[in-house]
Amino acid sequence: MRIKIIIIAVLGMISSVLSATPSNINMTRGVTDISHRVYDLHMTILIICCLIGVVVFGAMFYAIVKHRKSQGAVAAQFHESTKVEIIWTVIPFLILIGMAVPATKTLIEMEDNSKSDITIKVTGSQWKWHYEYFDQGFGFYSLLATPAEQFDNLDGKNTDVAKGEHYLLEVDKPLVLPIGKKIRFLVTADDVIHSWWVPAFAVKQDANPGFINEAWTIINEPGIYRGQCAELCGKDHGYMPVVVKAVTQDEYAVWLDEQKQSVIQAKKDAEQALASTLTMEESMTLGESLYITRCAACHQPNGAGIPGVFPALKNSPMILNDRAAHIDIVVNGKAGTAMQAFKGQLTAKEIAAIVTYERNAWGHDTGDVIQVSDVDAKGAK
Amino acid sequence: MSTLSTAQEHDEHHDHKPKGMMRWILTTNHKDIGSMYLIFSFAMFLIGGAMAMVIRAELYQPGLQIVEPNFFNQMTTVHGLIMVFGAVMPAFTGLANWLIPMMIGAPDMALPRMNNWSFWILPMAFAILLSSLFMEGGGPNFGWTFYAPLSTTYAPDSTALFVFSVHIMGISSILGAINVVVTIINMRAPGMTYMKMPLFVWTWLITAFLLIAVMPVLAATVTMVLTDKYFATSFFSAAGGGDPVLFQHIFWFFGHPEVYIMILPSFGIISAIVPAFSRKKLFGYSSMVYATASIALLSFIVWAHHMFTTGMPVAAELFFMYCTMLISVPTGVKVFNWVATMWRGSMTFETPMLFAIAFIVLFTIGGFSGLMLAITPADFQYHDTYFVVAHFHYVLVTGAIFSIMAAAYYWLPKWTGYMYDEKLGKLHFWASLISVNVLFFPMHFLGLAGMPRRVPDYALQFADFNQLVSLGGFAFGVSQLIFLVVVIKCARGGEKAPAKPWEGAEGLEWDMPSPAPYHSHTTPPEVK
Numbered sequence A: 001m002r003i004k005i006i007i008i009a010v011l012g013m014i015s016s017v018l019s020a021t022p023s024n025i026n027m028t029r030g031v032t033d034i035s036h037r038v039y040d041l042h043m044t045i046l047i048i049c050c051l052i053g054v055v056v057f058g059a060m061f062y063a064i065v066k067h068r069k070s071q072g073a074v075a076a077q078f079h080e081s082t083k084v085e086i087i088w089t090v091i092p093f094l095i096l097i098g099m100a101v102p103a104t105k106t107l108i109e110m111e112d113n114s115k116s117d118i119t120i121k122v123t124g125s126q127w128k129w130h131y132e133y134f135d136q137g138f139g140f141y142s143l144l145a146t147p148a149e150q151f152d153n154l155d156g157k158n159t160d161v162a163k164g165e166h167y168l169l170e171v172d173k174p175l176v177l178p179i180g181k182k183i184r185f186l187v188t189a190d191d192v193i194h195s196w197w198v199p200a201f202a203v204k205q206d207a208n209p210g211f212i213n214e215a216w217t218i219i220n221e222p223g224i225y226r227g228q229c230a231e232l233c234g235k236d237h238g239y240m241p242v243v244v245k246a247v248t249q250d251e252y253a254v255w256l257d258e259q260k261q262s263v264i265q266a267k268k269d270a271e272q273a274l275a276s277t278l279t280m281e282e283s284m285t286l287g288e289s290l291y292i293t294r295c296a297a298c299h300q301p302n303g304a305g306i307p308g309v310f311p312a313l314k315n316s317p318m319i320l321n322d323r324a325a326h327i328d329i330v331v332n333g334k335a336g337t338a339m340q341a342f343k344g345q346l347t348a349k350e351i352a353a354i355v356t357y358e359r360n361a362w363g364h365d366t367g368d369v370i371q372v373s374d375v376d377a378k379g380a381k
Numbered sequence B: 001m002s003t004l005s006t007a008q009e010h011d012e013h014h015d016h017k018p019k020g021m022m023r024w025i026l027t028t029n030h031k032d033i034g035s036m037y038l039i040f041s042f043a044m045f046l047i048g049g050a051m052a053m054v055i056r057a058e059l060y061q062p063g064l065q066i067v068e069p070n071f072f073n074q075m076t077t078v079h080g081l082i083m084v085f086g087a088v089m090p091a092f093t094g095l096a097n098w099l100i101p102m103m104i105g106a107p108d109m110a111l112p113r114m115n116n117w118s119f120w121i122l123p124m125a126f127a128i129l130l131s132s133l134f135m136e137g138g139g140p141n142f143g144w145t146f147y148a149p150l151s152t153t154y155a156p157d158s159t160a161l162f163v164f165s166v167h168i169m170g171i172s173s174i175l176g177a178i179n180v181v182v183t184i185i186n187m188r189a190p191g192m193t194y195m196k197m198p199l200f201v202w203t204w205l206i207t208a209f210l211l212i213a214v215m216p217v218l219a220a221t222v223t224m225v226l227t228d229k230y231f232a233t234s235f236f237s238a239a240g241g242g243d244p245v246l247f248q249h250i251f252w253f254f255g256h257p258e259v260y261i262m263i264l265p266s267f268g269i270i271s272a273i274v275p276a277f278s279r280k281k282l283f284g285y286s287s288m289v290y291a292t293a294s295i296a297l298l299s300f301i302v303w304a305h306h307m308f309t310t311g312m313p314v315a316a317e318l319f320f321m322y323c324t325m326l327i328s329v330p331t332g333v334k335v336f337n338w339v340a341t342m343w344r345g346s347m348t349f350e351t352p353m354l355f356a357i358a359f360i361v362l363f364t365i366g367g368f369s370g371l372m373l374a375i376t377p378a379d380f381q382y383h384d385t386y387f388v389v390a391h392f393h394y395v396l397v398t399g400a401i402f403s404i405m406a407a408a409y410y411w412l413p414k415w416t417g418y419m420y421d422e423k424l425g426k427l428h429f430w431a432s433l434i435s436v437n438v439l440f441f442p443m444h445f446l447g448l449a450g451m452p453r454r455v456p457d458y459a460l461q462f463a464d465f466n467q468l469v470s471l472g473g474f475a476f477g478v479s480q481l482i483f484l485v486v487v488i489k490c491a492r493g494g495e496k497a498p499a500k501p502w503e504g505a506e507g508l509e510w511d512m513p514s515p516a517p518y519h520s521h522t523t524p525p526e527v528k
């Protein structure tokens, strides 16, 4: 009887302490049925472990207090008991079966990718995510929006810059999803392995280059959910957030229309740009801002690169002497290196501006102004 | 006893060891080699620890303060490699060298010249690894798990050096393991049947077989990385028909047994120390042996629990989840046996016992988080977060390292002939115990709250705990210097140690005088 009361008291204490914990020390419950079940599973095992710990460590500390030589304890002689050994092999085994049953059920449900309403292709590349709305024919990149001044404080150069509320967990364009629909993610990568993780959905899926993984979710509540890349993917692995904006189905429909409009608009703009002539000033301003967000992670803001890892662009013979090759490597990248093709990422006008910038910044006074048609000829749109 | 003292005289008369450096370079003596392994391992522990300090200093507050991300990645990678291959594994080999011949009644290891080589190639391996940090482009920056293609197509030029040094480490481990197996099988004193061997010898025998089985797999893995990077093969590149996930299967087929390689000898150490200070025989000796063997066997069929998020079929996920959960049964048996050994003993709490008790509690906490990680659906949330970092540091630092500390304190009197400074030893223990928990316990919270591992910077909600963790880290780092002082003091003198300084200690090593004579049992002792 007393043992029962003690057990209940301990159980009550542990679970109340654990469930009263603020969210910054425990797993999030999340906003999907699956994430709730994962959370419950996590709490169940945690409590079972704590209970086993209380029993085992309790016995041990009891012995430490009572059976010490300074207390006059004389050592007993027993050192074997098949019965006891069998008991403490079988009981843990039964506890494990108790854990395995709910775990198996949840897992089978998590891996049921059938009957989805919406499919999103998620592609990781160094160090950004690309989201493609499969049935809608459009997609976009999602990049870290925290400005470099907020995190780059090497040599104390930005000590007074305040960090924003969502420091490192904010992007320029979040993935927008409707609530209440089964969304299937097809996850892959362009270069190294990344891992797409949103804790609130209990979805973490590795993005393997050359292979496609599946995951799914049904979001219950509108809101903004933040996560990060969860597989080391090179230098800026820590700067590759995932942000999902979940909206009602009506809002989602409106948003989809807007996106489709802007795709049509972008096509028109591209045609216009092809016919227009870019000026040096315009190109340099646009080029510089794009260079900082798209290229500086590797080639560094001052064009010096990281010796032995990412080449310097400053005084690069290719830039100084071979204009065609310069345009080509930015448009088409270089296979088998970290230099990716930017033709799908940037418009022809943007690439032209970046190339112009690189050809005239850091003391490169080539005087060249690259035109959209030059880039278009290499295959960019 | 009388045979032993004649042996010692014989020893002093006829042993011409070269003087100075050459003694150490040419030595084939198991004690000299054991000492060199232990000193080397401690030096590596300090170097790897210094890198951990860099990591923790950078993570002291959000933002990039001290090192840029590419160097940060080199620090985590080389810290991990050094701690695993340079600190923990050589420490165990050093203990094996010192203790196995003394424990089984042999004069030395079976293959002394190979023993010399297996040690001396190690410093070369680490010189190569460390020097790669100074190359243009830096050293390895792809994590100690070196997943392809980050370690192939996208790796720095120094990768060839990384591969070469891992090869040498692997050869060294295999040679050491062969020596242990041959020694234990052939050189036991008459009457020392397998089921009379001390558990340290048993656990090392099983560890040695694990090493021989999986180090070649590691060698194959790094070789494929080498050819993928430099010779245009495509083992791990989809573009050429390979598969990056294949890398992970091969790596973890080595990697999971590897983590048991780093813990089984600890089990042997704890099984020697707990009975000694409880003044009571180890509870369930034979079940300890069987538990060790079953852990070793199971360790070959759980590797993909590191890969639940790579997109495996459900059936495979279930299989690996069940097998992993199963491993906790024999592990639990061990913990229960230790507690039963203490139960109704007559305990005292000298430094080795304190470390052993801390091991039991904290290793078990690491075991609990391991069990949680085995639950696949929950692992989707834990994987690659600081929860994992907390888990493996509990089993490696408060597990493997604490057991090595316990062993050092326990056998130091036998090695040096002097008692260590008990006051300093206890100070080292309490300082380590408190700081290590401040260092690693909050990492559980960080991971659960969503902080990924291997990041040089983090969101603001993680700032408070990271600061605390860093402070714990610095304190733990400084505490280890106390250990250095204790060992140096003990080697230079102090209270003379009797042959058997611990009342409850059992084993042939305690029948020898302290310090143990240069050659161990020159005539085999009788084992009843």
Ligand code: HEM
Residues within 6 Å of the ligand: B049, B052, B053, B055, B056, B076, B077, B079, B080, B081, B083, B084, B087, B088, B142, B143, B144, B145, B389, B393, B396, B397, B400, B401, B439, B453, B454, B455, B473, B476, B477
């Ligand atoms: C001196 C105290 C130590 C501190 C402060 C420390 C701290 C850390 C930190 C902060 C990380 C990086 C986590 C990340 O960014 O993902 C790490 C990684 C690691 N540590 Fe330690 N550690 C210590 C001792 C040890 C020891 C003794 C071992 C092994 C026996 C060890 C094994 C590892 C391993 C294997 C990794 C993973 C490396 C990787 O991600 O590739 N650490 N440690």
Ligand SMILES: [Cu+2]
Residues within 6 Å of the ligand: A193, A194, A195, A229, A230, A231, A232, A233, A234, A236, A237, A238, A240
């Ligand atoms: Cu990443």
Ligand SMILES: [Cu+2]
Residues within 6 Å of the ligand: B255, B256, B259, B302, B303, B305, B306
């Ligand atoms: Cu494992």
